[in-house]
Amino acid sequence: MAETIQTPPYYLYKYSYHEDELALCQLEMRSLFGFDTTSSFLESPLQIAPSRSPFIKERIDVIYEGTSIEDISRKVARFQVEKSTFKVVLIQNDNYEETEKVEFTERRAIERKIGLNIKGTVDLHNPDLLFAIVKLKTKWVFGRFTKSEAVWLHHQQKPKNYSTALSTRVARAVVNIAVPNTTNMKVIDPCCGIGTVLIEALSMGIDIVGSDLNPLVLPGTRENIAHFGFNTEVTLKDIRNVQGEYDVAIIDMPYNLCSVLDEKEQLEMLLAARKFTEKLIVVTVETLDPIIEKANFKIVDRCVAKKSSFTRQVLVCV
Template sequence: MFLYIINYQYYEFDLCKLEMKCLFSQVPYSKYLITDKKIDVDRSPFVKSLIDIKLTASSLNSLVYKIKALNIAYNNFKVKYIDIEKDMEFEERHKIEGIIGYDIIGNAKLHDPDITLGITKLNNEWIFGEYKKSNIIWKKHDERPYYYCNSLSTRVSRAIVNIAAGRDLNVKMVDPCCGIGTVVMEALSMGIDIKGFDINPLIIDNAKANLSFFGYDDCLVSVGDIHNLNDHYDVVILDLPYGVLSISSINEQKDLIKCASKLAPKMVIVSIKVFDDLIKSLGYKIVDSCEAAKWKFKRHITVCELNK
């Protein structure tokens, strides 16, 4: 079992819940989640850290007894108390770390340890295991050379890619209105097979520059009209263009959805307006949806799959 410690702003809760549901088939109602499903700690923008659970006990004394009885051994380790419930003072946490560390066989190493062992108390149960903190590798993408005010944030883009892919990273994905490549970069950082297209050559030039800046293959984004795309994919992520420099006509946005529906049996649509009736008329069912806030407006994220 794995304990994931998650974090989100209040306006991100909907998005976080949907991402967790797609990754773990489980919805969190607090800032942690216990599951038998393991994903890389760096995948989700909402996962802070995880504990690969090795032991549980009803009391600290019982946990210490189990550690002794099982001859738990690690070398060059550090013990860290994770205060999920925010109810323990520093001195008490430090004391517990010492108690646990004392009965582990092997040498402790407080600075630059080979492994960190996590301990926490959650709902009156003590949990012990191997701890790993997210490196927030995706955060570097915020430093991309080109950024548009109406483009999806790195954080939201990463969550949307996870919603689209679920636990299976071996999916073939397309972003037919990729803009400056924010979604494409997040998918590539996870090792997902993705291509991006945009009808505007200048925007694609900027997308290529963004990809190249982080060492990604800039050939994975190219000029292309969604009406002329013929390849088939597992899932399409469609962030409908809007704003001063983008398409704003409802009819044109509906046309983009119709074109996207020919590319994959699964769509994740990001839009200002709701297009449920159109999606259903195209033979898709609405699997799930949520809202993602950005500044003063909200985006609707709709997950839909082709009816079988």
């Protein structure tokens, strides 16, 4: 009798990042899952869409664990795929040295062995479903396989750009750090600039609005948002005039190469934010710890996001 598969006991996420991105990736991990790791794989009972993160490449919804390929092979014999074609792929473990990785011939043999033991119709070219098998440190894992789509990469092609704007990759991670659970969250970017953060948040279905005090930039912001089929309120407004209450605010502190805000203006911005939000994500090229403390915020987590010789601090404040 075929086995009915219930909710996965856990999900296995495969990560990929440049070494300069490790700190940002780990801060995003802590925000989404409550802990971080330096491993290429992260296990969690939480289900996160892989495409949410710029660092998650794949997710396996675990169905079986085993001590060996033979163990997994016996277990999948109880599994049946009905009304859909499928394919099994072996995922390499990037934590292993090259000499420890599964060679191509062996990889194909394992995929074939597992695939033939599943009751159903195999389609190697255009399957309805993908399943994956991977060797971890102490076990083999088999489950439903989902690849990430690089949504943030598509958003690089916006009509208008600022040279000092966050990259779409960093912006997407910052949104995940700010809003790990998107349900019933009301979010604001009160210094939205050209709209990079807004676009990433809107693409995740987050309820976010934006404002900026620069009247020259906002037409481009609205054009960028509309270019990707999104819609939200973007208003001409100084952060000190923001009204209402928000669950979280994201502030990429304004700056350019010729003029940086003085401490008085920075403090006024953060004091204003304190009035309309309990949680604040600050992105800054400067050290703002004393000013954040003066504004009655507490930094509870942080990282440095690097790109070549350029660095930004990402601060989680409550």
